[in-house]
Amino acid sequence: MIIHMEKNSTPEQEKRVLERIKKAGFDYEIIHGSLGIDVIGVLGDLSRVEESYFGELDGVDKVIRISKPYKLVSREYSSRSKVVDAGGVAIGGDQLCFLAGPCSLESESQIFSIAQYLNDMGITIMRGGAYKPRTSPYSFQGMGLEGLKLLAKVREQYGLKIITEATGLHHHIDENGEREKHNVLENVIEYADIIQIGARNMKSYGFLQELAILTKENKKPVLLKRGDSSTLKDFLLAAEYIVSNGNPNVILCLRGIRTFEEESFQRFTPDIGAITVLKNESNLPVIFDPSHSTGYRANVKGVSLAAVAAGADGLLIETHNDPANALCDGEQSVTALQLKEIREKSEKIRAVL
Secondary structure, three states: OEEEEOOOOOHHHHHHHHHHHHHOOOEEEEEEOOOOOEEEEEEOOOOOOOOHHHHOOOOEEEEEOOOOOOOOOEOOOOOOOOOEEEOOEEEOOOOOEEEEEOOEOOOHHHHHHHHHHHHHHOOOEEEOEOOOOOOOOOOOOOOOHHHHHHHHHHHHHHOOEEEEEOOOEEEEEOOOOOEEEEEHHHHHHHHOOEEEEOHHHOOOHHHHHHHHHHOOOOOOOEEEEOOOOOOHHHHHHHHHHHHHOOOOOEEEEEOOEOOOOOOOOOOOEOOOHHHHHHHHHEOOOEEEOHHHHHOOHHHHHHHHHHHHHOOOOEEEEEEOOOHHHOOOOHHHOEOHHHHHHHHHHHHHHHHHO
């Protein structure tokens, strides 16, 4: 439910509205309008509450019941597009945002080599997986905490913001063969500027709640990836779990969906049409991942440009200094030269739009 205050309403009138909301057992969020008019979002199960319960109070202009099941992330709740601040980098604003880096962190030399050319291109956010939940238990599982510490060094040296994926508990074998148990979520919250939630965890609702509660104070941005077999409604409701539990800074990321297509042509089916749907339905920024959605570097450029043309706020691209010898997803990682071309052409398309 949304309460629109009158243009000339007083702070005392707004205070009485908030007191009634709390008395009824609900939470609220205040949205400060550009014309000085406040909008109050009432949070909770309001199915048995009449609009007049709040509408009768002095200073209230109108009360609107939200019909969408995903309330806080809907355009009904707030028509203004959200711009998420990631340590001084705006995501969802006028500028197209690029998040680039390797699928998996492999070594200090690899990490700093990639960071160098990202910095030279003016790309301000570096991606890189420290903990890698892989389909096969025998595949490379990432560098763990050591990788996070190297990303922190990259941030210190180049000023790049860092995005990396958070999972649950992770067992890592150190250089001495000893097993270490890490709380990955807590480690990533400590080191990252943006916390990535992978497609596998999109429907781990308890995990999403825990993440939101742990980041409720610092409001650290969360990039939420769509599950490969999830509907857009499922996707938005997963975002709602994070926002309704205290962290409004969510970024939606499309990474392709599973269809009847053969993997020899493309790893998943790029869900470019979903960009338009999400921009119309939700007030959250929308990022597109052309690397996972195609699976082959030859297809990354074309899908990247199509996503930008469709209105994406940014691209999440895998790049590697030596793709042929990458330990993870080398076949879909673009080279530095390919990344530069994608960025230049994407910026031109964005300028036209």
